[in-house]
Amino acid sequence: MSPKKLSSHLKDYLKRPRTALDKFKLLGIPYLLFLLILVAIPMFLIFLYAITIPNKDDAIFLTLTNFVNFFKEEGFIKVLWDSVRISIITTIVTLLVSYPLAYIICEYKLKFQALLILVISIPMWINMLLRTIAWKQILSTSGPLNTVLGWLGIAPINFLGTDFAVVLGMVYIFLPFMVIPIYNTLSKIDDKLIEASLDLGASKSRTFFKVTLPLSMPGIMSGVTMVLLPSATTLVVPRFLGEGRYFLIGNLIEQKFLKSGLWNYGAAISIILMIVLMIILFVTKKVDKYHFDEED
Amino acid sequence: MKKRKFNFANFYVILVLIFCYAPIISLMIFSFNSDRSLTNFESFSFEWYQKLFDDSQVIQAILNTVFVAVVTTIISTIIGTIAAIAISRMRKVLRDGLLALNNIPMVNPEIVTAVALLLLFLSLGIGQGYITMILAHITFTIPYVIITIYPKLRSLDDNIVEASLDLGATPMATIWKVIIPQIKSVIIAAISICFTLSFDDFVISYFTAGTVNNISIYLYTLRRLEPTINALSTILITGVVLVLVINGIIKRKKRDFNDEEE
Numbered sequence: 196m197s198p199k200k201l202s203s204h205l206k207d208y209l210k211r212p213r214t215a216l217d218k219f220k221l222l223g224i225p226y227l228l229f230l231l232i233l234v235a236i237p238m239f240l241i242f243l244y245a246i247t248i249p250n251k252d253d254a255i256f257l258t259l260t261n262f263v264n265f266f267k268e269e270g271f272i273k274v275l276w277d278s279v280r281i282s283i284i285t286t287i288v289t290l291l292v293s294y295p296l297a298y299i300i301c302e303y304k305l306k307f308q309a310l311l312i313l314v315i316s317i318p319m320w321i322n323m324l325l326r327t328i329a330w331k332q333i334l335s336t337s338g339p340l341n342t343v344l345g346w347l348g349i350a351p352i353n354f355l356g357t358d359f360a361v362v363l364g365m366v367y368i369f370l371p372f373m374v375i376p377i378y379n380t381l382s383k384i385d386d387k388l389i390e391a392s393l394d395l396g397a398s399k400s401r402t403f404f405k406v407t408l409p410l411s412m413p414g415i416m417s418g419v420t421m422v423l424l425p426s427a428t429t430l431v432v433p434r435f436l437g438e439g440r441y442f443l444i445g446n447l448i449e450q451k452f453l454k455s456g457l458w459n460y461g462a463a464i465s466i467i468l469m470i471v472l473m474i475i476l477f478v479t480k481k482v483d484k485y486h487f488d489e490e491d
Numbered sequence: 492m493k494k495r496k497f498n499f500a501n502f503y504v505i506l507v508l509i510f511c512y513a514p515i516i517s518l519m520i521f522s523f524n525s526d527r528s529l530t531n532f533e534s535f536s537f538e539w540y541q542k543l544f545d546d547s548q549v550i551q552a553i554l555n556t557v558f559v560a561v562v563t564t565i566i567s568t569i570i571g572t573i574a575a576i577a578i579s580r581m582r583k584v585l586r587d588g589l590l591a592l593n594n595i596p597m598v599n600p601e602i603v604t605a606v607a608l609l610l611l612f613l614s615l616g617i618g619q620g621y622i623t624m625i626l627a628h629i630t631f632t633i634p635y636v637i638i639t640i641y642p643k644l645r646s647l648d649d650n651i652v653e654a655s656l657d658l659g660a661t662p663m664a665t666i667w668k669v670i671i672p673q674i675k676s677v678i679i680a681a682i683s684i685c686f687t688l689s690f691d692d693f694v695i696s697y698f699t700a701g702t703v704n705n706i707s708i709y710l711y712t713l714r715r716l717e718p719t720i721n722a723l724s725t726i727l728i729t730g731v732v733l734v735l736v737i738n739g740i741i742k743r744k745k746r747d748f749n750d751e752e753e
Binding site for chain 2: 221222223235328370427
């Protein structure tokens, strides 16, 4: 075989249609259809319902009334504000509890670290409603907490229906979502960096604020997102710990859809919710960036 | 980080652990209380368990939950695994696009996914029940299957797949005999994630299940919380802990086995 022929063979070989490998791509088609029908179209439907009003002739009327109504009703702005307020307080408290915890866990031996993280994540596997109901029982006027307070001579306090109870319940439910990402970034920080900072004369607190904290920022950010979004939209915690006094945006959407059957209105509220959450996430990211710039 | 001894730190960890487990333990203890009180432990009894099993609504809810979780897990794992294999073979543009679409149900607040699916079923005129609930569960679990399996697929050696194809194996045989065995561990992880997500789901089921109850919907719509709930919790928690412990033992045995082999 001449070298020329060989090289052309080689070229042919390299250019051969790799139909077999390409066939794998075709396997994606069912999933693509699935995504289209059950993810993309439904999202589009929310927008469609939000900007239309139902009428008898099945004609579609474009309108912004659904949005205008939301902002007209005083009660709804309060619902939105309550949701944002409660979720931000929850996120801050969860962060303040989780960061020291994750930091301390990193100081233990490796095997013990893994055990502690496992122990902290086990409750995540237990039905969230049951865990919330457990707190309802503990905080109720005839519950264990008030009994202990009674021994101390304190009159029974009705915790249920207060910010305290709602935030406590949310912190309890979302704690692992904050601890785990922070632990993951903290445990990957190279000890040498901290040693270097200390050797170069930085105090312990300066080392923490200038080295450890900035390096753990990605973990904090992912923890914040994982707590902020669900806590703003949860139905369960306000239902059980709010004593009917807490009506958050999730509950409002539930009411519009499942109780009053006002789908268009409910869709508009869902969109407002998405926009508010996006703004909050955008602001948090900005704050994060600012933080880094400052450190540089 | 260096190991140091500080007592305040230990104290803080213990405090958080008490916070995490006190509610769970109190639920379990009072499930055996003969009285309905949550503070006075009268005497040990199985009264609430008896009442729980006599309540046909609870039993139906548990059966529904298990049924939906099993069907969802089977379908999601199959579609998800195949989709992940396909995605790993796609060109970058298409791949990134699909993965972005895949992320929507994970980054969206649950309630938005729930509303979106409800609107779809309403527009198509599909009556809500088991089928819509299972479709909804498949929708929100597949993304987790894909993000669990996909990174492992990317780390596999392409040459092995090519070798298999060049040696005359059909693509189907290659997937079955070459790719799947290499990603077995992540498929098992995906199965357990899928099952748990479906089993514990509330919001999405609540919006899409119509009159079908699962455990979460049952609890949410209860008018009065009876101590039977404590009995139900105890059973479910024991189940979770048992699975985790067995899982841990299997992992340890496997590791010991591998150590011996080496």
